Amino acid sequence: MTDAFPYASRMSGMRASEIRELLKLLDRPEVISFAGGIPDPALFPAEAARAAYAEALADPKAALQYGVSEGYGPLREWIAAQMTRDGVPAAPENILVTAGSQQGLDFLAKALLSPGDTVLSEYPTYLGALQAFRAYEPRYDRLRFDGGNRTPASYLGRAARAGGAVKALYLVPDFANPTGLSLGLQARRAALALAEELGAVVVEDAAYRALRFSGAALPSLQALDAEARGGLDASRVVCLGSFSKTVAPGMRVGWVCGPRALIARLTLINQASALHVSTINQIAMFKIVEQGISPLVAAARPHYRRKRDALLDALERYAPALARTAPEGGLFSWVTLPEGTDAAALLERSLVEVGVAFVPGAAFHPDGSGADTLRLSYSLPTTERIEEGIWRLAKVI
Amino acid sequence: MTDAFPYASRMSGMRASEIRELLKLLDRPEVISFAGGIPDPALFPAEAARAAYAEALADPKAALQYGVSEGYGPLREWIAAQMTRDGVPAAPENILVTAGSQQGLDFLAKALLSPGDTVLSEYPTYLGALQAFRAYEPRYDRLRFDGGNRTPASYLGRAARAGGAVKALYLVPDFANPTGLSLGLQARRAALALAEELGAVVVEDAAYRALRFSGAALPSLQALDAEARGGLDASRVVCLGSFSKTVAPGMRVGWVCGPRALIARLTLINQASALHVSTINQIAMFKIVEQGISPLVAAARPHYRRKRDALLDALERYAPALARTAPEGGLFSWVTLPEGTDAAALLERSLVEVGVAFVPGAAFHPDGSGADTLRLSYSLPTTERIEEGIWRLAKVI
Numbered sequence: 001m002t003d004a005f006p007y008a009s010r011m012s013g014m015r016a017s018e019i020r021e022l023l024k025l026l027d028r029p030e031v032i033s034f035a036g037g038i039p040d041p042a043l044f045p046a047e048a049a050r051a052a053y054a055e056a057l058a059d060p061k062a063a064l065q066y067g068v069s070e071g072y073g074p075l076r077e078w079i080a081a082q083m084t085r086d087g088v089p090a091a092p093e094n095i096l097v098t099a100g101s102q103q104g105l106d107f108l109a110k111a112l113l114s115p116g117d118t119v120l121s122e123y124p125t126y127l128g129a130l131q132a133f134r135a136y137e138p139r140y141d142r143l144r145f146d147g148g149n150r151t152p153a154s155y156l157g158r159a160a161r162a163g164g165a166v167k168a169l170y171l172v173p174d175f176a177n178p179t180g181l182s183l184g185l186q187a188r189r190a191a192l193a194l195a196e197e198l199g200a201v202v203v204e205d206a207a208y209r210a211l212r213f214s215g216a217a218l219p220s221l222q223a224l225d226a227e228a229r230g231g232l233d234a235s236r237v238v239c240l241g242s243f244s245k246t247v248a249p250g251m252r253v254g255w256v257c258g259p260r261a262l263i264a265r266l267t268l269i270n271q272a273s274a275l276h277v278s279t280i281n282q283i284a285m286f287k288i289v290e291q292g293i294s295p296l297v298a299a300a301r302p303h304y305r306r307k308r309d310a311l312l313d314a315l316e317r318y319a320p321a322l323a324r325t326a327p328e329g330g331l332f333s334w335v336t337l338p339e340g341t342d343a344a345a346l347l348e349r350s351l352v353e354v355g356v357a358f359v360p361g362a363a364f365h366p367d368g369s370g371a372d373t374l375r376l377s378y379s380l381p382t383t384e385r386i387e388e389g390i391w392r393l394a395k396v397i
Numbered sequence: 398m399t400d401a402f403p404y405a406s407r408m409s410g411m412r413a414s415e416i417r418e419l420l421k422l423l424d425r426p427e428v429i430s431f432a433g434g435i436p437d438p439a440l441f442p443a444e445a446a447r448a449a450y451a452e453a454l455a456d457p458k459a460a461l462q463y464g465v466s467e468g469y470g471p472l473r474e475w476i477a478a479q480m481t482r483d484g485v486p487a488a489p490e491n492i493l494v495t496a497g498s499q500q501g502l503d504f505l506a507k508a509l510l511s512p513g514d515t516v517l518s519e520y521p522t523y524l525g526a527l528q529a530f531r532a533y534e535p536r537y538d539r540l541r542f543d544g545g546n547r548t549p550a551s552y553l554g555r556a557a558r559a560g561g562a563v564k565a566l567y568l569v570p571d572f573a574n575p576t577g578l579s580l581g582l583q584a585r586r587a588a589l590a591l592a593e594e595l596g597a598v599v600v601e602d603a604a605y606r607a608l609r610f611s612g613a614a615l616p617s618l619q620a621l622d623a624e625a626r627g628g629l630d631a632s633r634v635v636c637l638g639s640f641s642k643t644v645a646p647g648m649r650v651g652w653v654c655g656p657r658a659l660i661a662r663l664t665l666i667n668q669a670s671a672l673h674v675s676t677i678n679q680i681a682m683f684k685i686v687e688q689g690i691s692p693l694v695a696a697a698r699p700h701y702r703r704k705r706d707a708l709l710d711a712l713e714r715y716a717p718a719l720a721r722t723a724p725e726g727g728l729f730s731w732v733t734l735p736e737g738t739d740a741a742a743l744l745e746r747s748l749v750e751v752g753v754a755f756v757p758g759a760a761f762h763p764d765g766s767g768a769d770t771l772r773l774s775y776s777l778p779t780t781e782r783i784e785e786g787i788w789r790l791a792k793v794i
Contacts, residue, residue, distance in 0.1 A: 248461035250676030279647030
């Protein structure tokens with residue numbers, strides 16, 4: 001799960017030539033970027049990775065050979081145990097190893113969606129999911145957890161009139177990209193009840209779930225549903241996991257956890273697409289997490305909390321009138337600009353006049369709304385640069 | 398590009414329970430397998446890989462971070478130069494790095510095919526291509542280079558009656574999987590002329606092209622077409638390349654080479670699917686091939702030639718009446734059984750009675766024909782085991 005500035009700009013209706021000019025600005029060292037949703041490389045476990053790849057290559061005939069499409073056995077077992085610790089009683093047969101959770105989104109869309117089918121999501125939602133689903137030509141309808149959800153009959157009726165069915169609810173319940181917000185327990189239960197009435201699959205994107213740095217953890221949608229139904233194989237929730245935010249994204253290792261019948265279907269899709277995730281990367285990832293993922297997560301949490309604090313403090317100091325979210329984890333805060341402000345136009349001015357980048361919010365809205373919103377990622381800049389960047393940004397807002 | 402025995406068996410109509418029983422047999426050490434189309438791990442460059450991963454991890458912030466969807470710049474440059482040496486004047490912008498050529502097949506099908514469209518291929522053809530294309534619901538029509546090709550109007554007429562268009566010709570011109578056969582120069586020119594008349598893209602699968610061990614090399618379809626049209630960007634050929642057979646498949650690195658407009662489309666598809674190929678694997682692969690891919694290829698050629706010789710010698714000795722191909726490269730020979738023999742039934746007897754595995758040929762035919770054919774891969778067994786295996790197999794035929 002990432003999203004690139006150029007892609008977001010394309011979606012917000014800028015011309016290619018404009019984007020190219022802006023991108024040149026982004027490369028300048030004085031530009032402070034809140035745009036990329038990528039983890040801080042200062043957290044990468046360099047020593048553990050060196051040891052893991054060296055150990056994997058002690059058996060080159062295994063590490064460099066083809067593997068099975070469902071994934072490397074010991075890694076699937078480790079992931080299943082990890083899911084179980086997080087409240088989802090998973091066996092290895094409930095796990096498909098994917099090239100990051102993004103690939104899981106593509107495979108799920110291929111398995112679930114036909115053109116004209118409906119996906120329910122919050123507006124805004126994760127840009128990479130919209131992009132992964134696009135090839136399968138769904139339409140979107142809006143989920144709201146502020147009391148504004150419509151009746152199941154209304155969702156079903158609109159989906160049928162569009163020539164398809166409600167096939168999936170897509171949700172990022174923990175520290176969502178782009179808003180940083182989490183669903184409360186009541187909203188989680190409401191989402192599951194709605195999915196049940198609609199007969200739809202719930203796609204739970206848990207890419208940031210491990211990165212909670214304040215507040216109390218809530219059970220995942222999959223944990224709630226598996227408990228209610230007496231097991232994961234009877235659940236309608238499929239969960240996307242990732243090592244990209246807790247270990248390293250460049251290895252491209254994530255997973256899908258779901259009922260084994262669905263996992264078997266997704267495994268065939270994987271076999272027809274990329275065959276399997278790189279063998280050596282799966283073995284190396286297993287060796288890294290087997291040594292202990294807890295210290296990595298334990299280091300990441302205060303690291304990102306400090307950066308979030310720097311961002312919120314700076315917003316409070318330099319732009320106190322701006323509405324923004326206060327995330328309890330993850331990498332993002334979401335800002336709503338004064339009414340009538342266009343975030344795409346602001347980005348251009350911000351880059352040219354003060355050298356600050358962010359992602360305009362319209363890109364995250366399936367219906368193209370949200371022109372007056374923007375996403376700030378605090379993961380990459382230092383706390384000093386965060387303060388400096390918000391001070392500069394406030395000058396152009 | 399690989400294909401697993403269980404998958405082939407499934408396609409040849411065996412029951413799941415039968416397959417499970419047969420698979421148990423395959424795990425027995427006394428079974429000699431000509432089934433898997435995978436490279437011999439004895440050829441893997443273990444030392445070079447150890448050095449390459451260690452060097453890549455000397456800069457962990459780059460090797461473990463997200464990368465761009467088009468691929469790692471220096472690797473794209475190296476591949477472009479390699480394509481140019483092979484007669485295709487390619488720039489880095491003509492290259493997309495993929496997770497093996499299998500992923501290139503999936504992305505191309507996503508870009509080119511709608512349900513009901515027609516793909517032309519030889520019968521038999523590569524199983525993994527049929528599987529990659531399946532999700533996009535094409536129909537197939539048969540290409541023949543023995544003088545039996547139909548008129549362009551006939552191909553177009555049937556495609557239109559099926560409700561689509563002829564979108565692609567899929568060809569493995571060098572040492573095809575599964576037959577081991579290559580297209581002659583005249584057939585290559587005929588394929589390009591036909592594609593021109595049909596207005597279709599030519600998908601050239603070159604996964605085995607580097608593994609020629611006898612006979613003279615022929616220009617690739619892409620080289621011929623780029624020359625005729627004055628450049629690659631004007632060509633209708635897109636070529637799939639792979640390091641799986643020359644370096645190692647477990648790293649999952651291959652490429653698509655084509656006109657830059659198509660590469661740009663495929664790059665967006667990659668961005669929506671897996672984002673990009675593992676950064677560390679791309680960097681490590683670049684370091685391995687930059688050190689020299691020629692010694693690896695130079696070692697592989699005589700290695701596989703010796704095994705092919707052992708296979709053909711054994712077939713001549715123990716089953717002289719069987720029709721089989723004599724490949725000039727690659728990993729496969731193709732056998733036609735006495736008329737009326739069912740290769741799937743033979744496989745069952747062969748495994749149970751003499752402990753020999755192969756892939757029944759029907760799996761490679763889009764129309765399910767070819768029941769009396771089978772594929773033998775000589776890549777994995779030693780020359781002694783090859784002779785022993787063919788001796789055993791001859792007893793049950």
